[in-house]
Amino acid sequence: MGEILVEARDVKKYFPVNRGVIVLKHLGDIKAVDGVSFTIGKGETFGLVGESGCGKTTTARLILLLETLTGGTIFFDGKDTSELSGPELRKYRASVQAVFQDPYSSLSPRMRVGTIIAEPVVIGGAISTNGIKDRIAQVIKMVGLRRDAMELYPHEFSGGQRQRIAIARALASNPKLIILDEPVSALDVSIRAQIMNLLYDIQQKLGVSYLLIAHNLAVVKHMSKVTGVMYMGKLVEVVESQELYLHPLHPYTQALLSAALPSHPDEQREEIVLPGEVSTPFNPPPGCRLYRRCLYARPVCSEQDPPLKEVSSGHFVACHLH
């Protein structure tokens, strides 16, 4: 692995649940992200998979500084992000950008495409007005839109083209990290491949890092070098994507992979079904979060929370079995 761009160390985000209006009674916490650690290398893609409510998006929002940390630290380029302020913070915001799932709601319908793309650059304040124009033209070309797109409004574009605009906006401020939160799941199959290839080309050309969040396992596998699997606010397995698909170790990862759709009709996978459903991470009991659903649960699993440990080179699992 090359240089490290982002390091999340024991990151936590709890959302308090209170009762009452003036006098609040603290009932407990929703532990959306509970002690997550990972690193993202420069020019690499880190994929996060998991089911809805597992804390993927909250993790991303923490990196974007859209939520305040309850605990832990996020280092970006070696600096603690919680200590940034003033011009440094401004610089940080310019170097971390995001592309969201639905390009129909992430672009303001009242702004021209040029203005939308220029916004992060203007706020960053580093370039002159003329420079901004050139920059927009540059990124518009990079994402494969026509130059006159600048003058148009988002409604004049199709879903795939809108996602290109969102990518152009993310690229405009010359970021080092782009957070891709389900970037292709709202798009049609044929457009999906176009956008995935575009993201690949951009990474090759500019060397940006991606944090990719998706629930489609094939998409994550295709795009990311390292994948982390989340379950109820915890990272349960982190390993190179290829290895994850070949040798998943955590019982949850195994179940998740077995549920993935086949790529041809004769691919018969044995489906591992975990009993029950994902519960909310509201005041979770001690021990492993999967304890009640795990097929291999042992007494120790209900008492001790398994730490994420390296079982073989570069393969991290949080499970008492390994």
Add this chain to the structure above:
Amino acid sequence: MKSVEQKISSGNVLEVKDLKTYFFTGRGVVKAVDGVSFELKEGETLGLVGESGCGKTITCLSILRLVPGPAGRIVGGEVILDGDDLLSKSEKAMRRIRGKKVSMILQDPMVSLNPVFTIGNQMAEPVRIHQKLSRRLVWEKVKEMLRLMSIPSPEIRIREYPHQMSGGMRQRVVGGIALSCQPRLLIADEPTTSLDVTIQAQYLRLLKEVQQKENLAMIMVTHDLGIVAKVCDRVAVMYAGKIVECGDVREIFYRPAHPYTKALLGSLPKMEERQEKLYTIEGQPPELHALPPGCSFAPRCPDVQEICKQEYPPQSIIKDGHCTSCWLFAARKA
């Protein structure tokens, strides 16, 4: 009567022949479904695949005669269910068919369930309407359906409201409603799009089990070829209101003929292979009110010929049950 002869001769549950549903809008006529034909046997699952706006959902709504009017109208064709043409039926007669002989599962269970009625109440509705049963038997039937859809403790669930259930559970309730009157045909319109990966796998398996038990004919509308590979027996690929290729699921996956089908299959990321780049189809799906003359896929097709831009290709049969509308194959025969 004509219909009796047909019943004997075909053995198909559903036959759709040259179905045409157009929308008459201010911007022109949108041919949402333009000459779609297919048939479906008992216990068979047909996957209707295509991108958004290709006419998959309108095809299904046309079968049920639920095309949103007044703009949308079925302008031609036949929909024959068990030998009866549904298109010539009165609205009153259709109401006796919907939910009884043909039922439908929609994409989002939160939209298809009413938040102010209990699950039991909503599941009992089609049973009360279509079957003359005593109140007690209706309740028994509802519980039986909940059990069929593997919902634990039906006695308790029957009194709950949709918001008390998870997404997967809700979609099972919708499935239970759809199956409560032993339909001949079940139309599932992207039933798992709003569900998580593991829940999706469970739901698809459940649908398959129930289908085999009841020997149902099923139409699975989806844009996900993975779902097709998992549950379908036959596939019809739609593009711009027309079926461009139709055949056995293995034929389609291993020997796709139409360039669009090939491209769709090629653009999927695969789990077991490592690829740098994906195969892509250039351009966008066409606007339906301004379709090019000739083949609608011609502007995006890698194998486009001169004739493709002028005339729509006739259907050519490649193998028994595998047919496509493409000049590449029509030319070979001629």
